[in-house]
Amino acid sequence: MATQRQEQILAVVRVHGAARVADLVESLDVSDMTVRRDIAELARAGLVRRVHGGAVAPDAAGRPTDEPGFDAKREWSGPEKQAIARAAAASVEPGQAIALSAGTTTYLLAELLAADVSLRPLTVVTNGLRVADVLHHAPSSAGLEVILTGGVRTPSDALVGPVADAALANLRVERAYLGVHGLDADGPTTPNLAEAATDRALMASAAATTVLADHTKWGVVGLARIAPLDEVDTLLTDDALPDEARRRLADLPVHLSLAPLGAAQ
Template sequence: MLASQRQERVLAHVRTHGAVRVADLVRTLGVSDMTVRRDIAELARAGLVRRVHGGAVAPDTPARSTDEPGFEAKRTWAGPEKAAVARAALADVEAGQALALSAGSTTWLLASLLAADPALRPLTVVTNGLRVADVLHAAGDDALEVVLTGGTRTPSDALVGPVADAALAALRVDRTFLGVHGLDADGATTPNLAEAATDRALVRCAAATTVLADHTKWGIVGLARICGYDDVDTLVTDAGVPDDARTHLSASVGRLVVAPVDAPADSPARTPDAAPTPGDQP
């Protein structure tokens, strides 16, 4: 197939679906990753598509759909709310379980709580989050086993792509704790096409899924859909969630948990450097 023919197919897919993943094009076109990326680069230079991490989108796609902030930026946003969500999520954890934690600043806070609580042992945690794995490993506890998926690193320190997806397909865990970029009436989204696929693999490998999303995530729509609410057993948010969102979520998920926020909105987030003791937990 000529380069012009491949590029026509890429463009047709973007115009029909709004986005396309490099991994999907490699499979359907039967060419290398490098060839697909060159084709996307040519289309981007012509102004026909916009390159994003893991693929391409239509040039008029809103920026917020594809912006992917780094971990250090995300950890500073809504710190007390994220800490409240993480504390409330801890109620779904029992000693002896195997868990999966996605990458993200809220799951990182949950990991700090797991690392600090010796009552939650033994425990196995599968994660595609480098920061999550770091804080769990730092606990230095042989009864806390950490399994990294492997994969390609994103700006937010997630491991994604076919290696991560294949690893998760071979595993079964009791519960996945999933951080998300945004929530709307239809479900959870992320700006990263490859991360959406890996997040779906995290959901599929679990007997139950808990989504962690502070109230600032409501109304934010990322480019790629992760899942609908039929796939969510529990959703944990904070008391700042709007009334209309609370009503919709209560009717859409298996269980909605609204965590109280004890600290003022401008106080610093709780971090693993100052991890809570078991007595701090609700």
């Protein structure tokens, strides 16, 4: 039975890029502890990589040039991203013009902004197709203005390149909320060179920048550096961030904000 369960878990990871413990408990009709044991066995064999709340493909976010698709990344660290999105939404005020980069955490933030009519009027600039789509389909669009940059589409549904960069160069917003692929003491990174340049243009358009990155992204390094951490005003992550990371960040000129995972409930 254990072998059969592990084969099913592995099949989910191979198809979707990730598997959540909660989903596996339901589909396999076994306990949380059993699923976690199976994931641990698969991880020891090098077939998956354990992350908080589940498992991902062994090379997911592991090589500097890997760029997982939006749907695969959406399965990773769901509760953490939800907590971060809620904390970010609480910092948005009516009448602001803000920018949201492409990404799964910024997508969750966009869902909250779309649903909260108390934040109207609000202007949102984005280079994220999924972000723009969820804002476009807000229950009420009154007072909500969405500006979508043009550009070349990436596997993560970001619009990047000279067209996006030029559009952002002519805009000014109060705060940019930046989703990232990876993060370390040197700053946020992405596997895509063009996306790094567009993210820098997005930061340049903003009076302040908040990086949204769940704790599993600490230590993940993509090919292209977006910016050093001293150019980031706030790092908004979740309270499962390792102590080692907190110590490193304490010595850097960036405000660290920890979203409690309970906020995702």
